[in-house]
Every structure is written in C-alpha cells, then in structure tokens.
Amino acid sequence: MRVLRGRAATISADRKRTGAMLDRTAETGEPAVRVWTPHRQVAFGRRDAAEPGYDRARAAARERGFEPVERRVGGRAVAYTGSTVAFAHAVPVESPRTGLDDRYAAAAARLRRALASLGVDAEPGEPTDSFCPGSHSLQCAGKLVGIAQRVRTDAALVAGCVVVADRDAFASVLAAVYDALGQPFDPASVGSVAAAGGPSDPARVVEAVERELVGDAATTIHEV
Template sequence: MSAGATTSAGPAEAPADDGEVLRWAEQPASFGAAEDLEWASTELGAYRAAAAAGEPREDLIRVYVPRPTVAFGQRDARLPGFEAAAQACRDHGFVPAVRRAGGRAAAYHPGCVVVDHLALQDDAALTQQARFAEFAELFVAAFARAGVASSIGKIPREYCPGEYSIQGPAPAHPVKLAGAAQRVVKGAFLFSTHVVVADPAPLRAVLTDVYRLLELEMDPRTVGAATDVAPGVDVPGFVAALKTEYAGWAGSRGLTLTEAPLPPHAAAA
C-alpha cells in the first residue's frame, strides 16, 4: 500500500507524510519466465529485511510484459499430473514455473501485463482481504479508463478462481480479464496482478490441457482478454490507463507517483 516512514498505509489508514513517493518502474524486457517470478520474491526479501531493521522503504509498482509462462501454484506442483501438465506447457511454447504466491495455474504471454506491488506494512497478514478488494476496484477503474467494461467477481469454473477476479462481458461468455495473488511476510507484502489484454487463444489452448492433466475443473470459455470486450485496446494503452489510476490512488494518500528504475539487483536476474 502507500509508503510510510517505516510502514505502508493499509486501505483504512491515514495518508502518508508530505514528500513521500510511490515508485513506478516499467521493466524494459522480461528477464525470463522463472526469473521474473524470482525477481519479485527477491525484492520482497529486501522489504522483509527493511521491516525487521525498522528502515524506511518506499512502495514499488513493477510493471512488465511477460514471456509465455504458465505460473503454477504450489498446490498444483504437488498434484500427480503436474509433470505431464508442465510438459504440455512446453509443447505449447510456454515455460512452466511455480510461484510462491497462492492460487492455481494461470497463463500469460506478451499480450498480457504483470503488475507487482511491494510495500511495507505492519499488519500485512491481517489486511489481505482488504487489499484484494481495494486493488480489484483500482484495476476495474483502469479497465474503464481504457474503454473496457469489467466487474469484480468469480466466474463459474474459471481458471485460477478467486472471489476478486475481474471479469469482462464478452459476447459469447464472461471472460476473466485479471487475477491477483498475494505473498505476505512479516512486515511486508507482494501483491501481484496479471492482466490479459490481447491474444487469448494460445492461453486458452495451454490452460485447457493443463487443467485437464491436473484433473482440475475449468471452463475454457472463461479464458479471454480485454480485446474480447473492447477490440481496440492494447497493452500500452492499458498500462497508461493503469498508471493514471495509480497516480490518483497515490495522490489520495499524500503520495506522488514517480517513475523509477528497478532496484539494482534486477540487472543480475
């Protein structure tokens, strides 16, 4: 959430002091499927260390366009069909990776955007549901700004199901436009959202095979993209809309959205 001297403000907390910033970092290119996920985990470790030491650390929004990836949840990796599902990913041209945040398998590629929000927060474990609700509303507003109608709520038999999924009213069947997962450590959190903007067919194909091999229920019709709702939207347009919404979110908390490079360890990822 919003950055503070030692902790970030949660959804119901007061605005931060003057002069604080919300860092916005657009990653120039993917480091690699597994490396992109590991980058976020490594950075979360830096936030945990700052929290333990009582040191300030500003919020960071990291935005990147991923390589073709299927991010499995840790529960997926323990299922009997996992190895076959991982091979199916490779057969479809996707790299299988296991993420540390929760949820079931989700797929993304260069028609998507991944947004990681890292922050200090003392009560991060107690405010997880509030974060899901708050950031779902922010992403719905970003979709609206980009000209895409959307709403919050689980679609029956959707992939990576969640109460705060963002869905779009596609002509044939509602489609999942974005999903989020969290990882919480003592004094900090990582809130990661993947957004499907365009080209859903490869995602639908790989997820259909993955869920079948994992023996998990999934309706392929729920795999879609923002272009199913508004054909003219594209990745740069959505990122610009999201940045504007985050600037407003930051301003309401006494923060200034500031463009920033990724922290130095990203260069070695």
C-alpha cells in the same frame, strides 16, 4: 514510491527482480509498483505442484511453447502469452494478520478504474470453471483479471494478471494444463480487454494499470 518498468532478459531474472522489489519494500518501508508483460510462460501455483498430473501439465505447457514455472503467490496455473499484463504492488505491513481484505479491495478498485479508462466495464466475480479461481477477480464477457496476495511479516505483494489479447492462446494452453492436473476449466470462461471492447495493445494497459496503482504518490522511476 518506486516504479519499476520493463522486463529482464530471462524468466528467472525477471522473477528475481520482483522478489528484490518486495525485499526492498520490507527493508525501507517504501511501497513499489511494477506493471509489465512477462515472458511467455505458464506459472503454476503451489497446489498444482502437489497434483499427480503436475509433470504432465508442465509437459503440456512446454509442448505449446510456454515455459513452466512455479510461483510463490497462491492459486492455480496462469498463462502469460507475451501480451498478458502482470502487476505487482509491494507495500509494508505492520502485521501479517491484518489488512488482507483491504489490500484486495483496494487492488480490485484500482484495476476496475484502469479498465474503465480503457473502455472496459469490468465487474467483480468470475464465470464458473475459470482459470486460477478465486474470490478476487474481475470479469467482462469472461474473466479478465485475477488477483493474489503474498504476505510476509514485514511486507505484502498484491499481484495478478490482466488478459489483454491472445485469448485463444491463453485458453488453449490452460485447457491442456488443467486437464492434466485434473482440475475443472472452461476455455469459454476466458475474457480479454480486447474482446470487451478495449485496446489490444498491452502497452496501453500497462500505462493505465500503473497509473491507478501509483495514484497521487510521488515516484522515482527505475528500469529493470
């Protein structure tokens, strides 16, 4: 398994690095894992881009110091404050029609174990009116983890985010963004690893999540 570490110099370069990781898994059949702290940004989903208030939402993000970008993985807008941890697990697939639920379940179980190792007892589910609402979330005194999946004919990318600290900044920018989009969002629904009794250091969360996603696989380490 290939393990990528670090962050590229720009948001664009960083996103391309994850895309290249998925391409390589599709070509070689070798799984890959990347866990890191992306640049400060708001990543909008494809449905957000179709909303009448999309331009206002992008402006609201910029006004608060968050670069607006559009991601290819589904779901609604997610913020990265600089301490928010992102994870991406690229795996080969034989058919895009099978394995979706199994990949979600495996990712959720691994993230729960990672959080438990940090002293956070997260459970499946999310509060009402959470950010990027979906069926594959983890919560502990608020939503901590969102998981999404991008599936191609040859590979899948199971990806998501972990709110580590900066819960107020995370909730504040998304309150403005979701308001502009005309979508429900309750800032009080946002949790964080730190607020749940875990560490506020994102490096510790990165280490724990990477360890669980890699498991017992033999690895080669590559810097981004």
